[in-house]
Amino acid sequence: MLEGRHFRRDWSSGYDxxxxxxxxxxxxxxxxxxxxxxxxxxxxxxxxxxxGWLDALTDGFRDECAVVGASVVGGDIARGDLVVLGVTALGDLGGRPPVTRSGARPGQVVAVAGRLGHAAAGLALLEAGRDVPRDAGALFEAVEAHRRPCPPYACGPAAARLGATAMLDVSDGLLQDLGHLARAGGVRIEVDPGAFTVGEPVAAAAKELGADPVDWVLTGGEDHALAAVFPAGVALGDAWQVVGAVVAGEGVAVRGRDVERGGWDHFQ
Amino acid sequence: MLEGRHFRRDWSSGYDxxxxxxxxxxxxxxxxxxxxxxxxxxxxxxxxxxxGWLDALTDGFRDECAVVGASVVGGDIARGDLVVLGVTALGDLGGRPPVTRSGARPGQVVAVAGRLGHAAAGLALLEAGRDVPRDAGALFEAVEAHRRPCPPYACGPAAARLGATAMLDVSDGLLQDLGHLARAGGVRIEVDPGAFTVGEPVAAAAKELGADPVDWVLTGGEDHALAAVFPAGVALGDAWQVVGAVVAGEGVAVRGRDVERGGWDHFQ
Incomplete structure (x- = not known):
């Protein structure tokens, strides 16, 4: 995570x-x-x-780790020209095999848990130079989502217990990350853009900037939602929203059009 | 490990x-x-x-890992302005407790395994602008030692089996690193500067630059030798050289003079 590329110290605090x-x-x-x-x-x-910036950074690590009961157990420090972070995470599978990217099979369903498009909407507000104070309601929530993602951590092990066949966290943008699952599984994934609930911060930012909110939902990264593939018929519960299907073929399609061939205008 | 601070691409190849x-x-x-x-x-x-530089870097990781039977199991990549590496290493204690820095007790001995001063001598040659070609014998060996450390990996688990009470690898310079052991153990460490064998590359570089070779041995970092503390009387074998003793008190001393109070002129 490199200063200037992944964060700016004038947009995000050390804590963020x-x-x-x-x-x-x-x-x-x-x-x-x-x-x-x-x-x-x-x-x-x-x-x-x-x-003080470094103290705040440490507090941020501590508080986010506390959400899942983890902690920082070691590391190293060096002097450089910019703030640079290299983080390695370790976890406990509880004896289960890991859910990898390669298990999607035709006939299965694609579901997402967590926020999509929030961080991208917030970043767009910052990049447009909008002043978004703390009392700006949904717009401030979008900017906060850019500063601090809110991954649905518990949904990961829960998905494994529900029989998820493939999973990843959405860091590059949903369509691009589903492309990773399609490629790794040797399958095609068809996405229904009407299946997504657009969050209020995303809708508010889209209105403010005259943008398409679904574009952020489908291509915005950094919210670290989870995208998983499940056998058809599994009762997924409220945390998951079914947004697509796995079929034979390759690539990702939105309304039947291949994403990589212009099936979604703003996919880069 | 940051380009410009920990390595220079004109002095070290990607492989190095x-x-x-x-x-x-x-x-x-x-x-x-x-x-x-x-x-x-x-x-x-x-x-x-x-x-090609990146391919060579990958080859270097692979070959050094092969020395100990390890491998690169994961990671991440991002675009930045300089080459930056953040590495986390994992290992197997074989059921033994880890040897930490805090176990040194009065009456025990301090020993080192591996090269000391080689990398510092090589760096000094590069910093002095010396042209050191591949056929420069011991001088080239010194420069190579700066480019590629040669840690005595097997001596680590062996030291644990021999009953080492404290250990670390020498990355900042022996006197400074022994200071870490003294502080963590609440003891004083007395070093005998005459106990060290000065390697031929160190001696050759010292002659070339008019420097004190023992200075590099005692304060040069980056060779990643091992420094360990053992109970008195343990038969350590050829890999280890006893260079000091643990006594009551604090700090590190050379010939009875405190290092931090000028006991070694070139200690910084």
Missing amino acids: VGRKAAAQNLADIAAMGAVPTSLVVGLGIPADLPV | VGRKAAAQNLADIAAMGAVPTSLVVGLGIPADLPV
């Missing part, structure tokens, strides 16, 4: 960066069906970094 | 950087008495990095 760095890595563990247990943090910092 | 990044972290595992099993590598690279 700590929570986000922890969340991204803890979500990777949950997405394999495991309970995260510990983080190892390698940290590069400039000599003139305020100590 | 891979071997060194792996070695530094594998040595940390050996220094706790464990056998290294796997590495996780987070990598930041600039967009214009030649692919």
